Amino acid sequence: MIRPCPTRGAAAAFSLSFFLSSFFFSSPLLADEPPKASDPAAEQRLKDLEQKLDVLTKEIEAIRLGEAPSAAPALTLGGAPALALDSASHYGLGPAAARVYARKGVSIGGYGEALYQSFASSKQNGTPSGRTDTIDLSRAVFYFGYKFDDHFVFNSEVEFAHAVAASDKAGEVEIEFAYVDWLSPSRAFRARAGLLLVPMGFLNELHEPPTFFGARRNTVETLILPSTWRELGFGGYGDAGPLAYRLFLVNGLNSGGYSAEGIREGRQEGSLAKARDFALTGRLDFVGVNGLVAGASFFTGCSGQGRTTTFGETVCGRTTVWDLHADFRWRGLSLRALVAGSTIGDTAAINELNGFSGEEGVGSRQRGWYAEAGFDVLTLVSRTKLSLTPFARYEEWDTQRAVPDGFSRNPANDARQWTAGVVFKPIPQVVLKLDGQWRKNAARNGVNQVNVAMGYEF
């Protein structure tokens, strides 16, 4: 991690204190006989000292501000003339262009969460659930970014899931994203290329534990929108007035991984991904009101990746995923809703190639939605950094809303769930969560559970 500003600032501060100490301890100003005001030599010495002090304070200020002073915007205060810093004109940028530019260097961050799950002893229909309680370091993620220059930035996240990645353990090590951004002076258009997050829903791009309710991520954005969903590709993003957009061309899904539970295992995640079929994905949000994000997103492309039927026909398996979403925050109130769905073409051929029959078949349509609300009750008391938010969420999903002829729907995939609990943040970056989940499905074998989680981000 490179943090030149504090280091140089400390060095400068040390130099200043050394200078002042040296001066005062050897100066006649500390002698028993104070210099007379009329002493020209003493007055000159005082003037020199003031001048040196002025230079040093400016130096310290410049070091503390880093590169900022050279790009200070024209500032008017109540009609007063523009603020003119010493080096304000050197950079030659207007306020808009100078608004943001980072120093070069490495940025490090991360997040993680540990989850305890306690399952009910019986299913919805009263039969034993057979589930065993678990506790797990679900993920520890480390972010690394690097600023090459004012235009090129690298961002990445490395995830360690379930603590241990070994042949006899469930853990994995994954690159969650790794891309290079090209930043133009304007926010209207920027370019991105690499392993990037598909810009759908809320959790796929924003899943640090303090940013969402619930010890577990919501199910709709796990099954219908398979978070964390990333693919290799490129495209652009930016702002246009009150709108924010993203549009990327990425490798397509692989229908060889599809199942009755949906498209989740069709993600290729940048790991020797089959690249016969590509897909287009995008997002448009209205962000013109502070506290509100509302928009839509999509993903569409073939998923056959070169597979052919027994008759030699190439399978497209066009998969189109969409969602509508809205998030609103006002004071301590948080409201969020999302509806998502997908359609898959050529499901009969995909099921044949995947070896599925009966209720195992990949559905030709999926659908899900959820709505949640929470209120930070500590916003009602005087200023505190603590946060305590009771919340509730209701969601429904069906990964086999429709199936091709010759296949049947598994009622276990037609489910609904209530989640209710509380989120406590002792500081904004650390979170403790406690909630209960009541799950029912059409097969009547849903299992309720209680969850406790600890999360962090930095």
Next chain:
Amino acid sequence: MTRKTAFLSEADRAEVARRSGGAPPPGLVAYYVASVDGNPAGTAYFDTHVVRTLPETILVAVDPKGAISRIEVLSFSEPEEYLPRGAWYGQFPGKALSDELSENKGVRPVTGATITVRVTVEAARRVLALDAFLKEKSRR
């Protein structure tokens, strides 16, 4: 526009921190006082703070009544995903140091930029507390 420098003792810094409810300001503070026809028009301060692991510098302009007249981001070293859009900073003008100057109260949060929101609000509170403190000190 006049550039001024304030040297704050440990007690001064602690007092500003108490008023702002956050971290203390540095011991050496440079600020810029603007005046029109001899009347004070406002004061501008720079505040440099760490967002996640890298620093951000903002300029906070304070009007003669002690309320924010403008906030400008001068340097932001974290990825831009963590930087609120310009309209978000438009919430600050007119806000004085009070409970309302808090995220989730008078300042609306930003989905995806919660850390930046928090440190920016803290910086704004720190500057307002410092401005009031320096004015009181100059009147003594």
